[in-house]
Amino acid sequence: MGFIGIDIGSTCAKTIVIDENSAIVYKDVCPTGWSSVDTANDIRVRLADAGHVIGEDPCVATGYGRVSIPYADKTITEITCHCAGAIELFGYRDMVVVDIGGQDTKIIEVAGGMVRNFWMNDKCSAGTGRFLEVMANTLSVSPDQLTALAANGSDTSISSMCTVFAESEVISLIGRGESKENIAFAVVDSIVRKVSSQAGRVNMSAQPVVLTGGLCDSEYIRKALSKELGTEVETNPDARYAGAIGAATFAKKIKR
Numbered sequence: 599m600g601f602i603g604i605d606i607g608s609t610c611a612k613t614i615v616i617d618e619n620s621a622i623v624y625k626d627v628c629p630t631g632w633s634s635v636d637t638a639n640d641i642r643v644r645l646a647d648a649g650h651v652i653g654e655d656p657c658v659a660t661g662y663g664r665v666s667i668p669y670a671d672k673t674i675t676e677i678t679c680h681c682a683g684a685i686e687l688f689g690y691r692d693m694v695v696v697d698i699g700g701q702d703t704k705i706i707e708v709a710g711g712m713v714r715n716f717w718m719n720d721k722c723s724a725g726t727g728r729f730l731e732v733m734a735n736t737l738s739v740s741p742d743q744l745t746a747l748a749a750n751g752s753d754t755s756i757s758s759m760c761t762v763f764a765e766s767e768v769i770s771l772i773g774r775g776e777s778k779e780n781i782a783f784a785v786v787d788s789i790v791r792k793v794s795s796q797a798g799r800v801n802m803s804a805q806p807v808v809l810t811g812g813l814c815d816s817e818y819i820r821k822a823l824s825k826e827l828g829t830e831v832e833t834n835p836d837a838r839y840a841g842a843i844g845a846a847t848f849a850k851k852i853k854r
Contacts, residue, residue, distance in 0.1 A: 600655045601852075603845030604641060604670065605679065606630055606663030609700030609727060610812060611637050614842040615650050616850070620686060624648050625839055634663030642669060656852035658845040671852050676841050680810060681706055681713045683844030687834045690806050696793060696823070696831070697840065698811040700727040705797045719796055726789075727812045729761050733785040736768050737778055744782045745816045751783030764788060786819060790826040802829045809833040810840040 600615040600623060607630060615624035626644055630637050642652055652669045659670035660679040667673070684695045685708070695706040703726055706716045719726065727741070734744040754776060758764045764785075771781050807829055813819050814837035824831040836843065 600624065600650050601846050601849035602645065602650060602652075602655050602657040603679070603842040603847070603849055604638075604657065604659045604661075604664075604667055605676065605839070605841035605845060606634050606637060606659070606661040606666065607676075607700055607841070608662055608702070610838075611641060611661075611663070612839045612842040613641055613645065614839050614846045615645070615648075615655070616843070616846045618850075620847065620850070622836065622843070624650060625836070625842075627838070630663060634666035637663065638667040638669075641667075656849040658849040658852070660841050660845045672848065674845060674848055677704065677706060677713055677716050679841045679844030679848070680704065681708050681844065682847050683840035683842070684708065684808055684810060684837075685711055686843050686847060687810075687837060687840060688806070688808050688832060690808070693806040693808055694797070694800050694802060695840075696797065696807060696809050696811075698727060698789075698793065698809070698813045698819075700812060702726060703793055703796060703811075705793075705800060707800055715800075717796055717799065719792070729764070729789060730785065730813065732761055732765055733768055733782075736765055737772075737781060739778070739782075742816070745786060745818045747779045747782035748786040748822075749818045751777065751779035751781070754780035754784040756784045756788045786822055790819070790822045793823060794826045797827065802827050807831045808837070810837040812838050814838050 603614045605612045613626040659667040664673040691711040697704040707714045814833045
């Protein structure tokens with residue numbers, strides 16, 4: 599038997615299946631698209647193709663689109679699931695989780711294996727994956743290419759935290775002939791400053807800090823965030839699945 603965790607986020611839907619020993623036996627990520635309902639149906643088909651049948655394998659849903667998964671045995675908030683997923687991935691029961699998602703950034707303080715407190719960004723998308731995507735489109739590169747360019751840039755900044763105004767600043771920098779590397783550096787610097795400001799209420803030096811979410815694959819962002827926060831930030835290749843992993847751990851508690 600497998601235990602299914604589904605995290606339907608604002609931009610991507612992540613699916614994880616773990617076994618009795620909590621080992622990951624299946625993982626998948628796909629765009630959320632405009633309809634969470636359609637995405638949920640697609641996930642069900644993909645799971646069945648992989649041999650995991652809804653109704654036989656317990657399933658827990660999380661994320662903003664969790665209510666769109668009618669076949670889930672249970673729905674749990676993303677804060678709780680990200681906490682549980684981070685504990686599974688990193689092994690700490692006391693830590694700070696920085697989750698940079700598509701439309702929001704969450705700072706979760708974990709104490710004794712439980713959520714002690716959490717903070718989410720406001721409605722502005724600055725400091726999120728969406729911000730990076732908009733700026734990458736403006737530079738006609740992919741988000742991965744933007745972070746690679748940023749590693750070779752310096753000495754340029756974006757003053758506005760608003761995505762719309764920041765995009766105007768980027769266009770102005772392009773018009774002035776600033777290099778893509780320096781503009782990319784300014785974009786990433788803007789993201790890490792926004793995240794650092796959001797995390798300002800937490801003592802980062804007293805406990806491990808881990809990075810989850812869609813930007814966890816970027817070594818440059820991890821290093822830039824470590825420098826900005828003044829402490830080493832850890833990540834994991836499966837950290838983008840933290841919410842789904844947490845949901846799957848809760849699925850193990852469902853009795854059939």
